[in-house]
Amino acid sequence: MTKTRKNYTREFKLEAVRLLETSSKSASQIERDLGIGSGCLGRWKREFAAEGEHAFPSHGRLTPDQEHVRQLERENKILRQERDIPKKSSRHLLAPKPMRFQFIKDQRDEFPVTLMCKVSNVSPSGYYAWRKRPPSVREMANRELVEKIEIVYNDNYGVYGSPRIYRDLKDQGVACSENRIARLMRLRGLQAKQSKRFKVTTKRNRAHPVAPNLLKRDFEADRPDQKWLADITYIATLEGWLYLAAVLDLYARRIVGWAMSDRMTSDLTIAALEMALLQRQPEAGLIHHSDQGSQYTDQSYQALLKDHGIRPSMNGVGTWYDNAPMESFFGTLKSERVYHLVYHTRDEAKTDVFFYIESFYNRRRRHSALDYLSPEAYEQLFCQQALTFA
Numbered sequence: 001m002t003k004t005r006k007n008y009t010r011e012f013k014l015e016a017v018r019l020l021e022t023s024s025k026s027a028s029q030i031e032r033d034l035g036i037g038s039g040c041l042g043r044w045k046r047e048f049a050a051e052g053e054h055a056f057p058s059h060g061r062l063t064p065d066q067e068h069v070r071q072l073e074r075e076n077k078i079l080r081q082e083r084d085i086p087k088k089s090s091r092h093l094l095a096p097k098p099m100r101f102q103f104i105k106d107q108r109d110e111f112p113v114t115l116m117c118k119v120s121n122v123s124p125s126g127y128y129a130w131r132k133r134p135p136s137v138r139e140m141a142n143r144e145l146v147e148k149i150e151i152v153y154n155d156n157y158g159v160y161g162s163p164r165i166y167r168d169l170k171d172q173g174v175a176c177s178e179n180r181i182a183r184l185m186r187l188r189g190l191q192a193k194q195s196k197r198f199k200v201t202t203k204r205n206r207a208h209p210v211a212p213n214l215l216k217r218d219f220e221a222d223r224p225d226q227k228w229l230a231d232i233t234y235i236a237t238l239e240g241w242l243y244l245a246a247v248l249d250l251y252a253r254r255i256v257g258w259a260m261s262d263r264m265t266s267d268l269t270i271a272a273l274e275m276a277l278l279q280r281q282p283e284a285g286l287i288h289h290s291d292q293g294s295q296y297t298d299q300s301y302q303a304l305l306k307d308h309g310i311r312p313s314m315n316g317v318g319t320w321y322d323n324a325p326m327e328s329f330f331g332t333l334k335s336e337r338v339y340h341l342v343y344h345t346r347d348e349a350k351t352d353v354f355f356y357i358e359s360f361y362n363r364r365r366r367h368s369a370l371d372y373l374s375p376e377a378y379e380q381l382f383c384q385q386a387l388t389f390a
Helices: 009-023 027-034 040-055 066-091 097-106 113-120 126-134 138-155 160-173 178-188 266-278 299-307 319-334 346-361 375-388
Strands: 227-237 240-249 254-261 286-292 311-314
Touching: 009 027, 009 040, 027 040, 027 266, 040 138, 066 375, 097 113, 097 126, 113 126, 126 346, 138 160, 138 178, 160 178, 178 346, 227 266, 227 319, 227 346, 254 266, 254 346, 254 375, 286 319, 319 346
Parallel strands: 227 286, 286 311
Antiparallel strands: 227 240, 240 254
């Protein structure tokens, strides 16, 4: 008995391709479910990707005008692909050939292989030979390393660049250089989120006395709770502004006190200071540095400092860099977290900022000024050394 070749309508092919794109099943499983030949779905998917709505034409002949329009659309599609491929492959164009071949393999369902080979300056025969050849030891090692890099990158919310990822992997016992990590991150398009400047939010009350600048931009500390910085920043929500007051210990760059409110008053800064005092219980003589905002020159705030033997210190007028480490923290908070989210309510923002400070920044985030240790780890190291030399 002669085997009859099956014919499929355009609608059948379109629905089969849509099923492939939306289903969790493999192409081979769908082919078995539909009773179609092996490899058909792959061909139909490539044709649909190349031709779009003109894919799977009927057996009727097109008019000359229709054929001309179709040819122009096909040429236009090729031009768009030639334009779009470099956008996606820009970081691979100067990469070693195996990296370019891997890019072509990853994008083969979106762009024609021959066109990607042309843009990537490799031959189709070289690409297909690479597909058949088993990966080298170095390629396998790079793939494993990239997987580890991506885990650290994602676990830290995309805020780590190669220096911090290198130290994380080193602590895990992974032997590799920072330059190698930087190169692989560049090829994978992994980049740390960048910091931005923030504007000053507090305003001076000229009726309040101003403390002298005791800190004088000396941002080094010999021990915890020797120098504190304090400031306020704002966070946008769909309900309106949320204000964050924070107290930072200069030794380990740790946030030791914080408070949030919809109002920027002295009650906000006092709440942050009270948290710091409760958690740290510092000895008398600590320097507390802030700007000249009315929330810090307020009589109640200054009385609280005096009651605990804390020496107030304040910026000069308009000199934000006198409080640079605190500005750096606010910039880090916003660039790594706040600017990438939309907070519908102030409570939503409060919960997220709380999580960032207490779960990530203080406990886990590696700080370049601390030899890439977290604030908590840096403090623990100080305590261990103090016990050793006691």
